[in-house]
Amino acid sequence: IAKLERYRPTLHFAPKQNWMNDPNGLVFFKGEYHLFFQHNPNDSVWGPMHWGHAVSKDLIKWEELDIALYPDELGTIFSGSAVVDWHNTTGFFPEEPGLVAIFTHHLEDEDHTPPVQTQSLAYSHDKGRTWVKYNGNPVLSHPTKVDFRDPKVFWHQPSQKWVMVLATGQTISIYSSPNLKEWEFESEFGENIGSHDGVWECPDLFELSIENSNEKRWVLIVSIGDNPKFEVGSRTQYFVGSFDGSTFVAENGDIRWLDFGKDNYAGVSFSDIPKEDGRRIYLGWMSNWRYANEVPTEGWRSQMTLPRELTLRETNGGTHIVQKVVRELDEYFTIKKEVKDLSVGIKNSNNYEMNAEYAEVELILENIDACRYGLTIHHTATQSTTITIDAGEKLLFVDRKESGNVDFSSNFSQTQKIKLEGTKRNHLRVIVDSSSLELFMNDGEKALTSLLYPDQACASISLFATEGQVNVIHGKFSIPSNE
Numbered sequence: 001i002a003k004l005e006r007y008r009p010t011l012h013f014a015p016k017q018n019w020m021n022d023p024n025g026l027v028f029f030k031g032e033y034h035l036f037f038q039h040n041p042n043d044s045v046w047g048p049m050h051w052g053h054a055v056s057k058d059l060i061k062w063e064e065l066d067i068a069l070y071p072d073e074l075g076t077i078f079s080g081s082a083v084v085d086w087h088n089t090t091g092f093f094p095e096e097p098g099l100v101a102i103f104t105h106h107l108e109d110e111d112h113t114p115p116v117q118t119q120s121l122a123y124s125h126d127k128g129r130t131w132v133k134y135n136g137n138p139v140l141s142h143p144t145k146v147d148f149r150d151p152k153v154f155w156h157q158p159s160q161k162w163v164m165v166l167a168t169g170q171t172i173s174i175y176s177s178p179n180l181k182e183w184e185f186e187s188e189f190g191e192n193i194g195s196h197d198g199v200w201e202c203p204d205l206f207e208l209s210i211e212n213s214n215e216k217r218w219v220l221i222v223s224i225g226d227n228p229k230f231e232v233g234s235r236t237q238y239f240v241g242s243f244d245g246s247t248f249v250a251e252n253g254d255i256r257w258l259d260f261g262k263d264n265y266a267g268v269s270f271s272d273i274p275k276e277d278g279r280r281i282y283l284g285w286m287s288n289w290r291y292a293n294e295v296p297t298e299g300w301r302s303q304m305t306l307p308r309e310l311t312l313r314e315t316n317g318g319t320h321i322v323q324k325v326v327r328e329l330d331e332y333f334t335i336k337k338e339v340k341d342l343s344v345g346i347k348n349s350n351n352y353e354m355n356a357e358y359a360e361v362e363l364i365l366e367n368i369d370a371c372r373y374g375l376t377i378h379h380t381a382t383q384s385t386t387i388t389i390d391a392g393e394k395l396l397f398v399d400r401k402e403s404g405n406v407d408f409s410s411n412f413s414q415t416q417k418i419k420l421e422g423t424k425r426n427h428l429r430v431i432v433d434s435s436s437l438e439l440f441m442n443d444g445e446k447a448l449t450s451l452l453y454p455d456q457a458c459a460s461i462s463l464f465a466t467e468g469q470v471n472v473i474h475g476k477f478s479i480p481s482n483e
């Protein structure tokens with residue numbers, strides 16, 4: 001057991017058994033967060049897709065429930081979303097509101113090459129425990145498009161209708177509906193903008209507030225599939241702009257990445273978070289199609305990122321997504337060591353014992369005159385991951401070459417990088433679990449999400465600076481709280 005479970009995360013959702021990919025149907029209803037997920041219950045590699053299911057009260061501790069959706073004569077169950085039909089627009093809920101899942105049916109067999117992708121509905125009267133497939137499925141199909149999948153649906157208040165964003169090749173198509181059953185085409189986005197390094201998948205569209213202002217913008221998130229022509233594998237881009245219920249217009253011309261690590265894909269946000277809460281909470285699949293099927297876990301494969309609250313911030317002349325791990329995580333940590341005004345240099349690097357099954361470090365660093373500085377996470381005496389800021393190159397690197405098991409893919413050892421605007425003063429927050437590291441810079445302005453396969457999560461953390469000094473204005477080292 002110990003060996004099989006060695007990499008199982010404590011703070012992140014992972015399936016009990018077998019394969020998982022994208023988060024699906026993220027929705028809050030009656031006090032529970034629901035996480036459905038792409039699941040192959042018969043093997044620990046990708047295969048015929050089902051929707052697995054888990055629920056949580058605090059977004060961190062998840063309880064896995066029975067499989068929610070099984071393949072049927074229309075195909076296997078690809079990615080999609082879920083909403084609460086508060087006003088019974090569907091007619092499925094004459095008594096009281098319930099959940100509707102909107103997902104892709106993927107049909108692939110001798111008679112269906114290329115495969116056929118259509119959108120379908122299922123509904124639940126018992127808080128997602130059991131589901132009925134709508135007898136009018138599919139509700140949306142296309143005569144020619146082969147890539148026609150991953151519906152994300154939300155209620156658009158101003159126009160009083162449901163809006164669906166759908167991945168359609170290398171564009172996003174927008175549809176609308178009064179009742180989730182009849183859909184009308186509105187517009188298509190993406191022809192001449194953004195990265196087209198791979199097929200577009202798993203879109204999400206929502207409005208976000210700009211921090212410290214009364215302004216809002218619409219944000220479109222688009223995952224880009226793995227393309228062997230490029231080194232990085234799969235990743236996620238986003239656009240900031242406006243949406244009038246029919247058309248999305250981007251105001252940024254540059255390509256924007258949601259994450260600078262290799263392991264955050266197919267992420268989308270929760271539906272129906274109560275107004276009093278008001279957060280936009282995002283969750284991604286913490287893997288990369290380049291090596292997802294080969295990562296060295298046994299019996300189970302893949303985990304989700306930590307849930308993150310999204311906002312917008314005006315930085316460097318543009319409006320950018322900011323991501324912060326939800327505050328619910330704070331409960332899971334207790335401070336082990338705090339330091340203030342500490343000088344780190346060649347002669348006095350510092351090592352902090354952690355010996356923890358998960359750990360967190362927060363650092364406000366001011367560079368005095370160092371060329372390179374940063375921190376090393378020592379998983380064991382011989383396995384470590386290093387985060388280095390190179391002042392000259394204005395880059396932050398995460399190096400996982402020595403982090404443990406890396407041999408399963410040549411791509412895994414490549415250095416992950418963030419381009420920095422300034423290197424004088426930086427705020428870093430790093431959360432390490434059994435088999436991952438999530439780095440947030442400058443209060444969520446940049447994120448870097450990375451899998452790791454060490455024998456143990458975190459033995460100690462050390463700080464370093466080369467050819468000069470760095471001042472640790474504030475450092476905080478945290479370990480599991482004993483609840």
Ligand code: FRU
Pocket residue numbers: 021022038049078079104149150201202266
């Ligand atoms: C993204 C994706 C989706 C699809 C699902 C199939 O990772 O390729 O486009 O619906 O995975 O499992």
